Amino acid sequence: MPLNEENFETKDIQNADLNPEDLANNLKAKVEAVLFITARAMQPLEISELLNIPEEEIENALLDLMFDYSSRDGALEIDDEDGYIIQVKAEHLDIVEKLCPVDIKPAVAKTLLIIALKEPIRQSYLKELRSNAYEHIAELLEKGFISRTKDKNGRSYNLKTTPKFAEYFKLKGDAKTLAKLLDTTNDIKNL
Numbered sequence: 001m002p003l004n005e006e007n008f009e010t011k012d013i014q015n016a017d018l019n020p021e022d023l024a025n026n027l028k029a030k031v032e033a034v035l036f037i038t039a040r041a042m043q044p045l046e047i048s049e050l051l052n053i054p055e056e057e058i059e060n061a062l063l064d065l066m067f068d069y070s071s072r073d074g075a076l077e078i079d080d081e082d083g084y085i086i087q088v089k090a091e092h093l094d095i096v097e098k099l100c101p102v103d104i105k106p107a108v109a110k111t112l113l114i115i116a117l118k119e120p121i122r123q124s125y126l127k128e129l130r131s132n133a134y135e136h137i138a139e140l141l142e143k144g145f146i147s148r149t150k151d152k153n154g155r156s157y158n159l160k161t162t163p164k165f166a167e168y169f170k171l172k173g174d175a176k177t178l179a180k181l182l183d184t185t186n187d188i189k190n191l
Contacts (some may be wrong), residue, residue, distance in 0.1 A: 001181060003044060015016070015088050018056050024061065024064065027051075027053065027057060027058075028061045028064050028068075030051055030061075031047055031051070031058060031061045031062060031065060032065055032086070034047050034050060034051070035065075035078065035084060035085060035086045036086055039085070040083075040085060040163065041079075041081075041082045041083030041084075041085040041163055041175045042083050042084055042085070042163075043084075044058045044059045044062060044084070046083075047062075047084075062078070062080075062084055064124065064137070065078055066078045066080065066084075069086075074089075075088055075089055075092045076088060076089065076168075082163060102143060102168060104139075104143075106138050107130075107132060107136065108136045108140065110130070110141055111126070111130050111132075111133060111136035111137070111140070112136075112140055112145060112146070112161075112165070114126065114129060114130065115140070115146055115159050115160070115161060116161050116165070119159065119160040119161055120158040120159065120160045121158070121159050121160075122151060122156045122158055122159075123137065123148065123156050123157040123159055124155075124156040126159060137159065143165045144162055144165075145161060145162060145164060145165040145168070146159050146160065146161055146162060146165065147159070147161075147162050148160075
């Protein structure tokens with residue numbers, strides 16, 4: 001079922017019969033559901049528009065949720081670096097990788113590395129660097145690690161990595177951090 005505001009009943013949040021604590025808990029539950037279902041970083045304004053609730057109330061619910069998650073000894077947390085997202089804590093990611101591995105062939109991984117280091121990179125330029133670039137791009141798009149947009153003249157696409165790429169590879173830094181992590185700096189310098 002697509003996520004839209006019709007999927008959420010907001011009238012009970014605005015119901016004056018509920019006491020303030022019940023209203024806050026109800027709103028927290030709805031915000032938590034949005035974060036869980038979308039599985040991507042969301043801004044308070046997006047959630048506000050989706051639930052038809054003032055942004056300030058959404059921000060308060062998010063803060064309460066972050067406190068709730070941080071105060072219990074669970075495997076999940078709410079990260080707020082690039083928006084708000086429910087994610088598995090770093091110390092439990094090995095379990096996730098065992099259950100949901102992403103199989104990337106070395107040649108495709110190298111293409112992904114080039115995209116990450118040179119992003120945004122024109123698809124036509126990437127084709128000059130990597131002979132099987134189009135096949136690799138299709139696979140990386142399908143796995144959600146890259147996105148593409150038409151460039152200004154409309155003749156090629158610009159490629160860049162997605163938040164899923166950074167989340168999966170546990171990247172919080174820049175391209176140099178990625179190169180050190182993959183220890184391929186010498187291979188990439190000449191590109």
